[in-house]
Amino acid sequence: MFEGLDSLSGVGPKLKPVLERLTGGDSIWDLLLHLPERWVDRRVKEYIDDAVIGEVSTLRGEVHAYNAPYSDRSPHKIVLYDGTGFLTLAFFRADGRWLQGQFPIGKERVVSGMVEEFNGERQMTHPDHIVDPAKGPMPPAVEPIYGLTAGLTNKRVHSFAVQALDHIADDLPEWADPDLVKARGWLSFKAALSCLHAPIEYDPKLFERARERLAYDEALARESAFALARASRAKRAAPSVPVSAESHQALLRALPYKPTGAQTRAFEQIGADMSSTSPMRRMLQGDVGAGKTLVSAMAAVQAASAGFQTAFMSPTEVLARQQYETMDRLLSPLGYTVAALTGRDKASTRESILMGLADGSIHVVSGTQALFQQSVAFRNLGLVIVDEQHRFGVADRMRLAGKALSPHMLVMS
Known part of the structure; x- marks a missing residue:
């Protein structure tokens, strides 16, 4: 196969x-x-009268008449008759001698095609199949x-x-x-x-x-592949990133609102996964404005408080800048350094960010595909967050994850 x-x-x-x-x-x-x-059902109907207008039919009848076109724009017409009704076959720009050879008067023919109504008559224009039943083969029963x-x-x-x-x-x-x-x-x-x-x-x-x-x-093949992938990941060692209750409380106290129950439950599950020694692969799904960014910020704080860096990848520069501004507003007051890295950064700015990622002084970086370029190196990448994950291929996500031995990964949709 x-x-x-x-x-x-x-x-x-x-x-x-x-x-x-x-x-x-x-x-x-x-x-x-x-x-x-x-x-398409191409079984031969018993009678021409059984044909339904607007449907494909396979019909048998005797050639009753041949009518030559009366102008260049009119068709050649062949009339079939089976005792129950007539069927007109229309052929535009056809060779009249060829048609008369195909449809001798008095001979039986089987035709298959769309049956339409024209001037109150059943008509089939350029049949898909034309068969002499004495010679065969007949049209397929189903196509x-x-x-x-x-x-x-x-x-x-x-x-x-x-x-x-x-x-x-x-x-x-x-x-x-x-x-x-x-x-x-x-x-x-x-x-x-x-x-x-x-x-x-x-x-x-x-x-x-x-x-x-x-x-x-x-579906079974896909689930089996996922199960094998999960089993393979479970065998790989990942850095344990313990939950820092103190750091999270500091983040929550700085908020002008309380997290929703759904946000709290989502982070509890994410935090538990990050604390394990198997690489997390989790999706965070929610409508626009549902608060996914806050949950991802809580995960980034957990990573930063344990000495790990977070890479936040977005599909466009605009989104990467928006996520940078949000993360910077939430995390900078806590003493964490946040940066933005895109393909349009000036050389001096880019060089400074690359140095900060390499020496670990930048805790969270928000960027586009520029994050997985060869020149980008992390000192201790522990968490990868992918926004609008459906706009990235698996290879893109794996290239970013490849910047560390086995980082935890959170994708958002």
Whole structure:
């Protein structure tokens, strides 16, 4: 499943980047996870009269008439009849001789496409499929429809997806709870993918169960990865940053208001995590104005009172400056030094800040991505705070955390 897309027949150097753009990856696995957006029912209806205006239908009828266009802008028209009703096929800018060859008068044809109403008649413009039932093959009973990008047709993407299914082993062990699989009526992993990419029949309920099964697999894989990451972190040693009740009381006494119960509870959990010898990885979530900055300031005070530095990273210079001003207002009266570091600092200012971070005289620094540049070194980084964490990639957060052996990390959203 993890072979490159170019391992599929028909995918060469020109088509490979187009498929990568569509699937967001470069492996067969990425293609398999590019699931159809919907499925078209192309089963042949018994009668033309059963066709519903505004829906795709596959209909069978005898060629009743051919009407040539009366102007350059009018279409060629083929009329099919099956004893219950008529269906007009419209072809614009088509070759009349080719059409007459495709639709001989009196011969049966099967067509599939969107049925519309025009001048009170059923009409299908440029059918998706035209089949001589005496020769076949018939249109597929169900057709998966994919999201596309320039340079790819639905038929081509579908053919590649069907090819990709052959790269999945048939004997993959079931990793989900067997009782859950049975209770939900789920297919196996490969059967669910096959049901969506290469369905044999049109069954919306089965499609939904297959999608649900794959969604569960995705969630389970993500949670398993998180669990492994947590287990790995638990084995790493982190600096224990004990809570300083005296320092926190000094911060709270300087406030013109009392922290809310939610702020107090959030900090108690954060403080306990920072006191442990395993690296904290915690998210602080709240609406704008909910008081997340105060909680992060309390965490920074805990770090500073124990001799550790805090790096506060924001996605923009404006936000970094705002966080600097807030932190400076809260922490400077307590004797802690706060600085701001962005990409627009003058050389002399930047040099002074870098020296303060390196010798430990700056306790808290607020900045942008400039914080994880190679020239930035901390004397004793113990806490990393990331504001609007969704605007940073995992690699960005890890680059900043890499400025110390195993710092605690608080992300805010």
